[in-house]
Amino acid sequence: MRTDPNLPPAGSRTVDGWFVTGSEFPSDPIERLVHYARLAPSIRNSQPWKFVLGSSSIDVFADRARWLSVADGDRREMHLSLGCAIESLRIAADFGGYGTGLQYFPMQSDETLVARVSVALGGPKRADPAADLLRSMLTRRTSRKVFDTAQPVGDKDKSALYSCFEVGSVSLHFLSERTALDALAALETRADAMLFAKPEYRAELAHWVGRGALGTSWLMSKIGQLAVGYLRGSDRIAREDTERVASAPLVCLLTTHHDQRVDQIQAGEAYMRIALVAESRDLRIQPVSQVLETPETRAGVAEIFGLGERTAQHLFRLGHAEPEAGPSTRLPLDSIMVRMARTG
Ligand SMILES: Cc1cc2nc3c(=O)[nH]c(=O)nc-3n(C[C@H](O)[C@H](O)[C@H](O)COP(=O)(O)O)c2cc1C
Incomplete structure:
Protein backbone atom coordinates (compact mmCIF):
# COMPACT_ATOMS: atom_id res chain seq x y z
CA MET A 1 0.00 0.00 0.00
CA THR A 142 -1.97 -12.88 -3.65
CA SER A 143 -5.12 -11.29 -5.07
CA ARG A 144 -8.10 -13.38 -6.20
CA LYS A 145 -10.33 -10.39 -6.87
CA VAL A 146 -11.79 -9.37 -10.20
CA PHE A 147 -9.61 -6.62 -11.62
CA ASP A 148 -10.91 -3.21 -12.60
CA THR A 149 -10.98 -3.44 -16.39
CA ALA A 150 -11.22 0.35 -16.71
CA GLN A 151 -7.89 0.95 -14.96
CA PRO A 152 -4.84 -0.08 -16.97
CA VAL A 153 -1.39 -0.50 -15.47
CA GLY A 154 0.43 2.75 -16.25
CA ASP A 155 3.77 3.07 -18.01
CA LYS A 156 5.52 4.28 -14.84
CA ASP A 157 4.33 1.20 -12.97
CA LYS A 158 5.42 -1.05 -15.83
CA SER A 159 8.88 0.42 -15.97
CA ALA A 160 9.25 0.19 -12.15
CA LEU A 161 8.37 -3.52 -12.35
CA TYR A 162 10.59 -4.09 -15.35
CA SER A 163 13.66 -2.60 -13.73
CA CYS A 164 13.25 -3.86 -10.16
CA PHE A 165 15.39 -6.99 -10.57
CA GLU A 166 18.48 -8.16 -12.32
CA VAL A 167 19.13 -11.82 -11.77
CA GLY A 168 20.64 -14.45 -14.07
CA SER A 169 18.95 -14.63 -17.46
CA VAL A 170 15.47 -13.80 -16.11
CA SER A 171 13.33 -11.52 -18.34
CA LEU A 172 9.90 -10.01 -17.84
CA HIS A 173 7.38 -9.94 -20.70
CA PHE A 174 4.11 -7.97 -20.75
CA LEU A 175 0.85 -8.80 -22.52
CA SER A 176 -1.91 -6.19 -22.61
CA GLU A 177 -3.49 -6.53 -26.03
CA ARG A 178 -7.12 -7.60 -25.61
CA THR A 179 -7.27 -10.38 -28.22
CA ALA A 180 -4.09 -11.97 -26.81
CA LEU A 181 -5.41 -11.66 -23.23
CA ASP A 182 -8.64 -13.38 -24.22
CA ALA A 183 -6.72 -16.17 -25.97
CA LEU A 184 -4.63 -16.64 -22.83
CA ALA A 185 -7.70 -16.69 -20.59
CA ALA A 186 -9.22 -19.39 -22.79
CA LEU A 187 -6.01 -21.43 -22.46
CA GLU A 188 -6.13 -21.06 -18.68
CA THR A 189 -9.66 -22.37 -18.58
CA ARG A 190 -8.63 -25.31 -20.73
CA ALA A 191 -5.69 -26.08 -18.45
CA ASP A 192 -7.96 -25.99 -15.38
CA ALA A 193 -10.43 -28.37 -17.00
CA MET A 194 -7.69 -30.79 -18.06
CA LEU A 195 -6.05 -30.82 -14.64
CA PHE A 196 -9.27 -31.16 -12.68
CA ALA A 197 -10.27 -34.09 -14.88
CA LYS A 198 -7.40 -36.05 -13.29
CA PRO A 199 -8.45 -37.80 -10.07
CA GLU A 200 -4.86 -37.69 -8.73
CA TYR A 201 -4.75 -33.91 -9.21
CA ARG A 202 -8.01 -33.43 -7.31
CA ALA A 203 -6.80 -35.81 -4.59
CA GLU A 204 -3.56 -33.86 -4.14
CA LEU A 205 -5.41 -30.56 -3.82
CA ALA A 206 -7.85 -32.10 -1.37
CA HIS A 207 -4.91 -33.39 0.67
CA TRP A 208 -3.40 -29.90 0.90
CA VAL A 209 -6.69 -28.27 1.68
CA GLY A 210 -7.16 -30.90 4.39
CA ARG A 211 -3.81 -29.96 5.92
CA GLY A 212 -5.05 -26.42 6.20
CA ALA A 213 -2.02 -25.14 4.34
CA LEU A 214 -3.93 -23.35 1.65
CA GLY A 215 -6.27 -21.50 3.90
CA THR A 216 -7.96 -19.67 1.06
CA SER A 217 -11.69 -19.69 0.60
CA TRP A 218 -10.98 -18.77 -3.01
CA LEU A 219 -9.30 -22.07 -3.75
CA MET A 220 -11.90 -24.03 -1.85
CA SER A 221 -14.69 -22.49 -3.90
CA LYS A 222 -12.76 -22.98 -7.11
CA ILE A 223 -12.29 -26.65 -6.33
CA GLY A 224 -15.99 -26.96 -5.64
CA GLN A 225 -16.99 -25.12 -8.80
CA LEU A 226 -14.61 -27.02 -11.03
CA ALA A 227 -15.59 -30.36 -9.58
CA VAL A 228 -19.26 -29.61 -10.20
CA GLY A 229 -18.53 -28.14 -13.62
CA TYR A 230 -16.46 -31.16 -14.53
CA LEU A 231 -19.07 -33.64 -13.39
CA ARG A 232 -21.98 -31.89 -15.09
CA GLY A 233 -20.04 -30.91 -18.20
CA SER A 234 -21.32 -27.37 -17.72
CA ASP A 235 -19.46 -24.67 -19.62
CA ARG A 236 -21.04 -21.78 -17.71
CA ILE A 237 -18.50 -22.03 -14.90
CA ALA A 238 -15.66 -22.21 -17.37
CA ARG A 239 -16.98 -19.09 -19.10
CA GLU A 240 -17.24 -17.15 -15.84
CA ASP A 241 -13.73 -18.17 -14.91
CA THR A 242 -12.42 -17.05 -18.26
CA GLU A 243 -14.10 -13.66 -17.79
CA ARG A 244 -12.55 -13.30 -14.33
CA VAL A 245 -9.10 -14.16 -15.59
CA ALA A 246 -9.55 -11.90 -18.62
CA SER A 247 -10.39 -8.94 -16.33
CA ALA A 248 -6.68 -8.34 -15.71
CA PRO A 249 -5.42 -5.42 -17.79
CA LEU A 250 -1.90 -6.85 -17.80
CA VAL A 251 -0.50 -10.36 -17.79
CA CYS A 252 3.19 -10.84 -17.15
CA LEU A 253 5.51 -13.72 -17.81
CA LEU A 254 8.95 -14.41 -16.38
CA THR A 255 11.20 -16.40 -18.69
CA THR A 256 14.75 -17.72 -18.56
CA HIS A 257 17.29 -18.64 -21.19
CA HIS A 258 17.76 -22.19 -19.85
CA ASP A 259 15.63 -24.36 -17.58
CA GLN A 260 18.06 -25.51 -14.89
CA ARG A 261 17.19 -25.48 -11.19
CA VAL A 262 19.12 -22.23 -10.76
CA ASP A 263 16.99 -20.58 -13.48
CA GLN A 264 13.83 -21.60 -11.66
CA ILE A 265 15.13 -20.26 -8.33
CA GLN A 266 16.21 -17.02 -9.96
CA ALA A 267 12.77 -16.58 -11.56
CA GLY A 268 11.37 -16.89 -8.02
CA GLU A 269 13.79 -14.24 -6.74
CA ALA A 270 12.63 -11.90 -9.50
CA TYR A 271 8.96 -12.62 -8.79
CA MET A 272 9.44 -11.76 -5.13
CA ARG A 273 10.82 -8.34 -6.02
CA ILE A 274 8.07 -7.73 -8.56
CA ALA A 275 5.33 -8.72 -6.09
CA LEU A 276 6.72 -6.35 -3.45
CA VAL A 277 7.21 -3.47 -5.87
CA ALA A 278 3.65 -4.05 -7.10
CA GLU A 279 2.43 -3.93 -3.51
CA SER A 280 4.32 -0.70 -2.83
CA ARG A 281 2.58 0.83 -5.86
CA ASP A 282 -0.91 -0.37 -4.88
CA LEU A 283 -1.10 -2.92 -7.68
CA ARG A 284 -2.65 -6.36 -7.14
CA ILE A 285 -0.97 -9.52 -8.36
CA GLN A 286 -1.97 -13.16 -8.87
CA PRO A 287 0.11 -16.02 -10.28
CA VAL A 288 -1.81 -18.23 -12.72
CA SER A 289 0.22 -21.36 -12.84
CA GLN A 290 -2.09 -24.12 -14.09
CA VAL A 291 -1.61 -23.04 -17.69
CA LEU A 292 2.11 -23.84 -17.38
CA GLU A 293 1.42 -27.19 -15.71
CA THR A 294 0.21 -29.00 -18.83
CA PRO A 295 2.44 -29.34 -21.95
CA GLU A 296 -0.32 -28.42 -24.44
CA THR A 297 -1.30 -25.14 -22.80
CA ARG A 298 2.35 -24.35 -21.99
CA ALA A 299 3.06 -24.50 -25.74
CA GLY A 300 0.11 -22.14 -26.30
CA VAL A 301 1.58 -19.62 -23.82
CA ALA A 302 4.95 -19.73 -25.62
CA GLU A 303 3.16 -19.00 -28.88
CA ILE A 304 1.07 -16.11 -27.52
CA PHE A 305 4.16 -14.45 -26.02
CA GLY A 306 6.37 -15.31 -29.03
CA LEU A 307 9.01 -16.88 -26.78
CA GLY A 308 11.16 -18.71 -29.28
CA GLU A 309 13.78 -20.70 -27.35
CA ARG A 310 13.17 -19.09 -23.95
CA THR A 311 11.49 -21.05 -21.15
CA ALA A 312 8.30 -19.80 -19.50
CA GLN A 313 8.74 -19.93 -15.71
CA HIS A 314 6.01 -17.93 -14.03
CA LEU A 315 2.83 -16.28 -15.30
CA PHE A 316 0.84 -13.72 -13.31
CA ARG A 317 -1.94 -11.16 -13.62
CA LEU A 318 -1.53 -7.56 -12.54
CA GLY A 319 -3.92 -4.68 -12.15
CA HIS A 320 -6.08 -2.70 -9.78
CA ALA A 321 -8.61 -4.41 -7.52
CA GLU A 322 -10.06 -4.37 -4.02
CA PRO A 323 -7.53 -5.50 -1.39
CA GLU A 324 -7.70 -9.04 0.01
CA ALA A 325 -9.23 -9.34 3.48
CA GLY A 326 -6.32 -10.84 5.38
CA PRO A 327 -3.11 -12.86 5.22
CA SER A 328 -2.97 -16.60 4.57
CA THR A 329 -1.55 -18.91 7.21
C1 LIG B 1 5.15 -20.84 -7.95
C2 LIG B 1 3.83 -20.30 -7.46
C3 LIG B 1 2.66 -20.65 -8.12
C4 LIG B 1 1.42 -20.11 -7.71
N1 LIG B 1 0.28 -20.40 -8.42
C5 LIG B 1 -0.89 -19.78 -8.08
C6 LIG B 1 -2.06 -19.94 -8.88
O1 LIG B 1 -2.07 -20.63 -9.90
N2 LIG B 1 -3.20 -19.29 -8.51
C7 LIG B 1 -3.23 -18.49 -7.39
O2 LIG B 1 -4.27 -17.90 -7.11
N3 LIG B 1 -2.13 -18.33 -6.61
C8 LIG B 1 -0.98 -18.94 -6.94
N4 LIG B 1 0.15 -18.74 -6.17
C9 LIG B 1 0.07 -17.93 -4.96
C10 LIG B 1 -0.01 -18.83 -3.73
O3 LIG B 1 -1.22 -19.56 -3.70
C11 LIG B 1 0.12 -17.93 -2.50
O4 LIG B 1 1.42 -17.39 -2.51
C12 LIG B 1 -0.09 -18.67 -1.20
O5 LIG B 1 -1.41 -19.16 -1.10
C13 LIG B 1 0.19 -17.75 0.01
O6 LIG B 1 -0.64 -16.62 -0.03
P1 LIG B 1 -0.06 -15.15 -0.13
O7 LIG B 1 0.71 -15.01 -1.41
O8 LIG B 1 -1.27 -14.25 -0.12
O9 LIG B 1 0.84 -14.91 1.05
C14 LIG B 1 1.39 -19.26 -6.58
C15 LIG B 1 2.58 -18.91 -5.92
C16 LIG B 1 3.79 -19.40 -6.37
C17 LIG B 1 5.07 -18.99 -5.67
Whole structure:
Protein backbone atom coordinates (compact mmCIF):
# COMPACT_ATOMS: atom_id res chain seq x y z
CA MET A 1 0.00 0.00 0.00
CA ARG A 2 1.27 3.47 -0.73
CA THR A 3 1.62 4.99 2.71
CA ASP A 4 4.22 6.95 4.62
CA PRO A 5 7.34 4.73 4.65
CA ASN A 6 8.24 6.03 8.08
CA LEU A 7 5.09 4.64 9.65
CA PRO A 8 4.48 0.91 10.23
CA PRO A 9 1.90 -0.63 7.87
CA ALA A 10 -1.68 -0.75 9.17
CA GLY A 11 -2.21 -3.59 11.64
CA SER A 12 1.49 -3.86 12.51
CA ARG A 13 3.82 -2.53 15.16
CA THR A 14 7.56 -2.00 15.21
CA VAL A 15 10.10 -3.91 17.28
CA ASP A 16 13.62 -2.42 17.30
CA GLY A 17 12.72 -0.68 14.05
CA TRP A 18 11.40 -3.84 12.33
CA PHE A 19 7.81 -3.98 11.05
CA VAL A 20 6.00 -6.85 12.73
CA THR A 21 2.54 -8.41 12.68
CA GLY A 22 1.34 -11.08 15.10
CA SER A 23 2.76 -11.84 18.50
CA GLU A 24 5.67 -14.04 17.40
CA PHE A 25 8.87 -12.11 16.66
CA PRO A 26 12.28 -13.58 17.47
CA SER A 27 14.79 -11.70 19.57
CA ASP A 28 17.70 -13.31 17.70
CA PRO A 29 18.70 -11.06 14.75
CA ILE A 30 19.40 -13.97 12.34
CA GLU A 31 16.10 -15.66 13.21
CA ARG A 32 14.38 -12.41 12.31
CA LEU A 33 15.53 -12.88 8.72
CA VAL A 34 13.81 -16.28 8.59
CA HIS A 35 10.70 -14.77 10.15
CA TYR A 36 10.40 -12.58 7.03
CA ALA A 37 11.50 -15.27 4.56
CA ARG A 38 8.53 -17.44 5.49
CA LEU A 39 6.11 -14.68 4.45
CA ALA A 40 7.09 -15.40 0.83
CA PRO A 41 4.46 -16.74 -1.59
CA SER A 42 4.63 -20.43 -2.50
CA ILE A 43 2.78 -22.85 -4.75
CA ARG A 44 -0.62 -23.56 -3.08
CA ASN A 45 0.92 -22.08 0.09
CA SER A 46 2.89 -25.31 0.51
CA GLN A 47 5.85 -23.46 2.10
CA PRO A 48 8.34 -26.11 0.89
CA TRP A 49 11.34 -24.79 2.83
CA LYS A 50 13.57 -25.37 5.83
CA PHE A 51 16.25 -22.99 7.09
CA VAL A 52 19.35 -24.14 8.91
CA LEU A 53 21.03 -21.33 10.81
CA GLY A 54 24.82 -21.36 11.18
CA SER A 55 27.04 -18.71 12.76
CA SER A 56 27.38 -16.61 9.61
CA SER A 57 25.12 -18.28 7.07
CA ILE A 58 21.62 -19.59 6.52
CA ASP A 59 21.20 -22.79 4.49
CA VAL A 60 17.95 -22.96 2.55
CA PHE A 61 16.66 -26.50 2.00
CA ALA A 62 13.79 -27.80 -0.12
CA ASP A 63 11.37 -29.70 2.10
CA ARG A 64 10.42 -32.60 -0.17
CA ALA A 65 7.62 -33.60 2.20
CA ARG A 66 5.87 -30.43 1.06
CA TRP A 67 6.30 -30.99 -2.68
CA LEU A 68 3.11 -31.19 -4.79
CA SER A 69 4.19 -34.12 -6.89
CA VAL A 70 1.16 -34.18 -9.22
CA ALA A 71 0.67 -30.47 -9.97
CA ASP A 72 4.39 -29.78 -9.95
CA GLY A 73 5.87 -33.03 -11.24
CA ASP A 74 9.21 -31.50 -12.25
CA ARG A 75 9.49 -29.38 -9.03
CA ARG A 76 9.78 -26.17 -11.05
CA GLU A 77 7.24 -24.33 -8.91
CA MET A 78 8.79 -25.66 -5.72
CA HIS A 79 12.10 -24.08 -6.78
CA LEU A 80 10.34 -20.87 -7.80
CA SER A 81 8.83 -20.74 -4.30
CA LEU A 82 12.26 -21.31 -2.76
CA GLY A 83 13.58 -18.42 -4.86
CA CYS A 84 10.85 -16.20 -3.39
CA ALA A 85 11.93 -17.16 0.14
CA ILE A 86 15.63 -16.57 -0.64
CA GLU A 87 14.95 -13.07 -1.95
CA SER A 88 12.73 -12.27 1.07
CA LEU A 89 15.53 -13.39 3.35
CA ARG A 90 17.99 -11.11 1.58
CA ILE A 91 15.63 -8.12 1.59
CA ALA A 92 15.23 -8.57 5.35
CA ALA A 93 19.04 -8.74 5.62
CA ASP A 94 19.33 -5.54 3.55
CA PHE A 95 16.93 -3.89 6.00
CA GLY A 96 18.84 -5.16 9.05
CA GLY A 97 22.18 -3.83 7.76
CA TYR A 98 23.61 -7.21 6.80
CA GLY A 99 25.71 -7.85 3.74
CA THR A 100 24.68 -11.10 2.04
CA GLY A 101 26.24 -13.48 -0.44
CA LEU A 102 24.41 -16.26 -2.27
CA GLN A 103 25.74 -19.63 -3.35
CA TYR A 104 23.37 -21.96 -5.17
CA PHE A 105 23.63 -25.72 -4.49
CA PRO A 106 26.81 -25.47 -2.36
CA MET A 107 27.00 -29.27 -1.91
CA GLN A 108 26.86 -31.32 -5.09
CA SER A 109 25.85 -34.39 -3.12
CA ASP A 110 22.66 -32.81 -1.74
CA GLU A 111 20.21 -31.30 -4.22
CA THR A 112 17.80 -30.39 -1.43
CA LEU A 113 20.31 -27.82 -0.16
CA VAL A 114 19.34 -25.21 -2.74
CA ALA A 115 21.25 -22.21 -1.43
CA ARG A 116 23.63 -20.95 1.23
CA VAL A 117 23.10 -17.31 2.12
CA SER A 118 26.09 -15.81 3.94
CA VAL A 119 25.21 -12.99 6.32
CA ALA A 120 27.64 -10.48 7.80
CA LEU A 121 26.49 -7.59 9.94
CA GLY A 122 27.94 -4.45 8.40
CA GLY A 123 29.51 -6.60 5.64
CA PRO A 124 29.62 -5.51 1.99
CA LYS A 125 26.14 -4.92 0.60
CA ARG A 126 24.93 -6.68 -2.52
CA ALA A 127 24.77 -4.69 -5.73
CA ASP A 128 21.01 -4.05 -5.62
CA PRO A 129 19.81 -3.98 -1.99
CA ALA A 130 16.07 -3.42 -1.45
CA ALA A 131 15.64 -2.62 2.24
CA ASP A 132 12.68 -0.35 1.47
CA LEU A 133 10.62 -3.34 0.29
CA LEU A 134 10.56 -4.93 3.74
CA ARG A 135 7.45 -3.10 4.89
CA SER A 136 5.54 -4.36 1.81
CA MET A 137 6.20 -7.94 2.93
CA LEU A 138 3.61 -7.49 5.66
CA THR A 139 0.86 -6.24 3.39
CA ARG A 140 1.56 -8.24 0.19
CA ARG A 141 -1.15 -10.78 -0.62
CA THR A 142 -1.97 -12.88 -3.65
CA SER A 143 -5.12 -11.29 -5.07
CA ARG A 144 -8.10 -13.38 -6.20
CA LYS A 145 -10.33 -10.39 -6.87
CA VAL A 146 -11.79 -9.37 -10.20
CA PHE A 147 -9.61 -6.62 -11.62
CA ASP A 148 -10.91 -3.21 -12.60
CA THR A 149 -10.98 -3.44 -16.39
CA ALA A 150 -11.22 0.35 -16.71
CA GLN A 151 -7.89 0.95 -14.96
CA PRO A 152 -4.84 -0.08 -16.97
CA VAL A 153 -1.39 -0.50 -15.47
CA GLY A 154 0.43 2.75 -16.25
CA ASP A 155 3.77 3.07 -18.01
CA LYS A 156 5.52 4.28 -14.84
CA ASP A 157 4.33 1.20 -12.97
CA LYS A 158 5.42 -1.05 -15.83
CA SER A 159 8.88 0.42 -15.97
CA ALA A 160 9.25 0.19 -12.15
CA LEU A 161 8.37 -3.52 -12.35
CA TYR A 162 10.59 -4.09 -15.35
CA SER A 163 13.66 -2.60 -13.73
CA CYS A 164 13.25 -3.86 -10.16
CA PHE A 165 15.39 -6.99 -10.57
CA GLU A 166 18.48 -8.16 -12.32
CA VAL A 167 19.13 -11.82 -11.77
CA GLY A 168 20.64 -14.45 -14.07
CA SER A 169 18.95 -14.63 -17.46
CA VAL A 170 15.47 -13.80 -16.11
CA SER A 171 13.33 -11.52 -18.34
CA LEU A 172 9.90 -10.01 -17.84
CA HIS A 173 7.38 -9.94 -20.70
CA PHE A 174 4.11 -7.97 -20.75
CA LEU A 175 0.85 -8.80 -22.52
CA SER A 176 -1.91 -6.19 -22.61
CA GLU A 177 -3.49 -6.53 -26.03
CA ARG A 178 -7.12 -7.60 -25.61
CA THR A 179 -7.27 -10.38 -28.22
CA ALA A 180 -4.09 -11.97 -26.81
CA LEU A 181 -5.41 -11.66 -23.23
CA ASP A 182 -8.64 -13.38 -24.22
CA ALA A 183 -6.72 -16.17 -25.97
CA LEU A 184 -4.63 -16.64 -22.83
CA ALA A 185 -7.70 -16.69 -20.59
CA ALA A 186 -9.22 -19.39 -22.79
CA LEU A 187 -6.01 -21.43 -22.46
CA GLU A 188 -6.13 -21.06 -18.68
CA THR A 189 -9.66 -22.37 -18.58
CA ARG A 190 -8.63 -25.31 -20.73
CA ALA A 191 -5.69 -26.08 -18.45
CA ASP A 192 -7.96 -25.99 -15.38
CA ALA A 193 -10.43 -28.37 -17.00
CA MET A 194 -7.69 -30.79 -18.06
CA LEU A 195 -6.05 -30.82 -14.64
CA PHE A 196 -9.27 -31.16 -12.68
CA ALA A 197 -10.27 -34.09 -14.88
CA LYS A 198 -7.40 -36.05 -13.29
CA PRO A 199 -8.45 -37.80 -10.07
CA GLU A 200 -4.86 -37.69 -8.73
CA TYR A 201 -4.75 -33.91 -9.21
CA ARG A 202 -8.01 -33.43 -7.31
CA ALA A 203 -6.80 -35.81 -4.59
CA GLU A 204 -3.56 -33.86 -4.14
CA LEU A 205 -5.41 -30.56 -3.82
CA ALA A 206 -7.85 -32.10 -1.37
CA HIS A 207 -4.91 -33.39 0.67
CA TRP A 208 -3.40 -29.90 0.90
CA VAL A 209 -6.69 -28.27 1.68
CA GLY A 210 -7.16 -30.90 4.39
CA ARG A 211 -3.81 -29.96 5.92
CA GLY A 212 -5.05 -26.42 6.20
CA ALA A 213 -2.02 -25.14 4.34
CA LEU A 214 -3.93 -23.35 1.65
CA GLY A 215 -6.27 -21.50 3.90
CA THR A 216 -7.96 -19.67 1.06
CA SER A 217 -11.69 -19.69 0.60
CA TRP A 218 -10.98 -18.77 -3.01
CA LEU A 219 -9.30 -22.07 -3.75
CA MET A 220 -11.90 -24.03 -1.85
CA SER A 221 -14.69 -22.49 -3.90
CA LYS A 222 -12.76 -22.98 -7.11
CA ILE A 223 -12.29 -26.65 -6.33
CA GLY A 224 -15.99 -26.96 -5.64
CA GLN A 225 -16.99 -25.12 -8.80
CA LEU A 226 -14.61 -27.02 -11.03
CA ALA A 227 -15.59 -30.36 -9.58
CA VAL A 228 -19.26 -29.61 -10.20
CA GLY A 229 -18.53 -28.14 -13.62
CA TYR A 230 -16.46 -31.16 -14.53
CA LEU A 231 -19.07 -33.64 -13.39
CA ARG A 232 -21.98 -31.89 -15.09
CA GLY A 233 -20.04 -30.91 -18.20
CA SER A 234 -21.32 -27.37 -17.72
CA ASP A 235 -19.46 -24.67 -19.62
CA ARG A 236 -21.04 -21.78 -17.71
CA ILE A 237 -18.50 -22.03 -14.90
CA ALA A 238 -15.66 -22.21 -17.37
CA ARG A 239 -16.98 -19.09 -19.10
CA GLU A 240 -17.24 -17.15 -15.84
CA ASP A 241 -13.73 -18.17 -14.91
CA THR A 242 -12.42 -17.05 -18.26
CA GLU A 243 -14.10 -13.66 -17.79
CA ARG A 244 -12.55 -13.30 -14.33
CA VAL A 245 -9.10 -14.16 -15.59
CA ALA A 246 -9.55 -11.90 -18.62
CA SER A 247 -10.39 -8.94 -16.33
CA ALA A 248 -6.68 -8.34 -15.71
CA PRO A 249 -5.42 -5.42 -17.79
CA LEU A 250 -1.90 -6.85 -17.80
CA VAL A 251 -0.50 -10.36 -17.79
CA CYS A 252 3.19 -10.84 -17.15
CA LEU A 253 5.51 -13.72 -17.81
CA LEU A 254 8.95 -14.41 -16.38
CA THR A 255 11.20 -16.40 -18.69
CA THR A 256 14.75 -17.72 -18.56
CA HIS A 257 17.29 -18.64 -21.19
CA HIS A 258 17.76 -22.19 -19.85
CA ASP A 259 15.63 -24.36 -17.58
CA GLN A 260 18.06 -25.51 -14.89
CA ARG A 261 17.19 -25.48 -11.19
CA VAL A 262 19.12 -22.23 -10.76
CA ASP A 263 16.99 -20.58 -13.48
CA GLN A 264 13.83 -21.60 -11.66
CA ILE A 265 15.13 -20.26 -8.33
CA GLN A 266 16.21 -17.02 -9.96
CA ALA A 267 12.77 -16.58 -11.56
CA GLY A 268 11.37 -16.89 -8.02
CA GLU A 269 13.79 -14.24 -6.74
CA ALA A 270 12.63 -11.90 -9.50
CA TYR A 271 8.96 -12.62 -8.79
CA MET A 272 9.44 -11.76 -5.13
CA ARG A 273 10.82 -8.34 -6.02
CA ILE A 274 8.07 -7.73 -8.56
CA ALA A 275 5.33 -8.72 -6.09
CA LEU A 276 6.72 -6.35 -3.45
CA VAL A 277 7.21 -3.47 -5.87
CA ALA A 278 3.65 -4.05 -7.10
CA GLU A 279 2.43 -3.93 -3.51
CA SER A 280 4.32 -0.70 -2.83
CA ARG A 281 2.58 0.83 -5.86
CA ASP A 282 -0.91 -0.37 -4.88
CA LEU A 283 -1.10 -2.92 -7.68
CA ARG A 284 -2.65 -6.36 -7.14
CA ILE A 285 -0.97 -9.52 -8.36
CA GLN A 286 -1.97 -13.16 -8.87
CA PRO A 287 0.11 -16.02 -10.28
CA VAL A 288 -1.81 -18.23 -12.72
CA SER A 289 0.22 -21.36 -12.84
CA GLN A 290 -2.09 -24.12 -14.09
CA VAL A 291 -1.61 -23.04 -17.69
CA LEU A 292 2.11 -23.84 -17.38
CA GLU A 293 1.42 -27.19 -15.71
CA THR A 294 0.21 -29.00 -18.83
CA PRO A 295 2.44 -29.34 -21.95
CA GLU A 296 -0.32 -28.42 -24.44
CA THR A 297 -1.30 -25.14 -22.80
CA ARG A 298 2.35 -24.35 -21.99
CA ALA A 299 3.06 -24.50 -25.74
CA GLY A 300 0.11 -22.14 -26.30
CA VAL A 301 1.58 -19.62 -23.82
CA ALA A 302 4.95 -19.73 -25.62
CA GLU A 303 3.16 -19.00 -28.88
CA ILE A 304 1.07 -16.11 -27.52
CA PHE A 305 4.16 -14.45 -26.02
CA GLY A 306 6.37 -15.31 -29.03
CA LEU A 307 9.01 -16.88 -26.78
CA GLY A 308 11.16 -18.71 -29.28
CA GLU A 309 13.78 -20.70 -27.35
CA ARG A 310 13.17 -19.09 -23.95
CA THR A 311 11.49 -21.05 -21.15
CA ALA A 312 8.30 -19.80 -19.50
CA GLN A 313 8.74 -19.93 -15.71
CA HIS A 314 6.01 -17.93 -14.03
CA LEU A 315 2.83 -16.28 -15.30
CA PHE A 316 0.84 -13.72 -13.31
CA ARG A 317 -1.94 -11.16 -13.62
CA LEU A 318 -1.53 -7.56 -12.54
CA GLY A 319 -3.92 -4.68 -12.15
CA HIS A 320 -6.08 -2.70 -9.78
CA ALA A 321 -8.61 -4.41 -7.52
CA GLU A 322 -10.06 -4.37 -4.02
CA PRO A 323 -7.53 -5.50 -1.39
CA GLU A 324 -7.70 -9.04 0.01
CA ALA A 325 -9.23 -9.34 3.48
CA GLY A 326 -6.32 -10.84 5.38
CA PRO A 327 -3.11 -12.86 5.22
CA SER A 328 -2.97 -16.60 4.57
CA THR A 329 -1.55 -18.91 7.21
CA ARG A 330 2.13 -19.63 7.74
CA LEU A 331 3.87 -22.54 9.44
CA PRO A 332 5.26 -21.78 12.91
CA LEU A 333 8.84 -20.57 12.81
CA ASP A 334 10.12 -23.44 14.93
CA SER A 335 8.81 -26.02 12.45
CA ILE A 336 10.82 -24.61 9.54
CA MET A 337 14.01 -23.53 11.30
CA VAL A 338 16.94 -25.52 12.70
CA ARG A 339 19.53 -23.74 14.83
CA MET A 340 23.07 -25.11 14.61
CA ALA A 341 25.41 -24.33 17.51
CA ARG A 342 26.25 -20.71 16.92
CA THR A 343 28.83 -18.35 18.30
CA GLY A 344 28.25 -14.62 18.64
C1 LIG B 1 5.15 -20.84 -7.95
C2 LIG B 1 3.83 -20.30 -7.46
C3 LIG B 1 2.66 -20.65 -8.12
C4 LIG B 1 1.42 -20.11 -7.71
N1 LIG B 1 0.28 -20.40 -8.42
C5 LIG B 1 -0.89 -19.78 -8.08
C6 LIG B 1 -2.06 -19.94 -8.88
O1 LIG B 1 -2.07 -20.63 -9.90
N2 LIG B 1 -3.20 -19.29 -8.51
C7 LIG B 1 -3.23 -18.49 -7.39
O2 LIG B 1 -4.27 -17.90 -7.11
N3 LIG B 1 -2.13 -18.33 -6.61
C8 LIG B 1 -0.98 -18.94 -6.94
N4 LIG B 1 0.15 -18.74 -6.17
C9 LIG B 1 0.07 -17.93 -4.96
C10 LIG B 1 -0.01 -18.83 -3.73
O3 LIG B 1 -1.22 -19.56 -3.70
C11 LIG B 1 0.12 -17.93 -2.50
O4 LIG B 1 1.42 -17.39 -2.51
C12 LIG B 1 -0.09 -18.67 -1.20
O5 LIG B 1 -1.41 -19.16 -1.10
C13 LIG B 1 0.19 -17.75 0.01
O6 LIG B 1 -0.64 -16.62 -0.03
P1 LIG B 1 -0.06 -15.15 -0.13
O7 LIG B 1 0.71 -15.01 -1.41
O8 LIG B 1 -1.27 -14.25 -0.12
O9 LIG B 1 0.84 -14.91 1.05
C14 LIG B 1 1.39 -19.26 -6.58
C15 LIG B 1 2.58 -18.91 -5.92
C16 LIG B 1 3.79 -19.40 -6.37
C17 LIG B 1 5.07 -18.99 -5.67
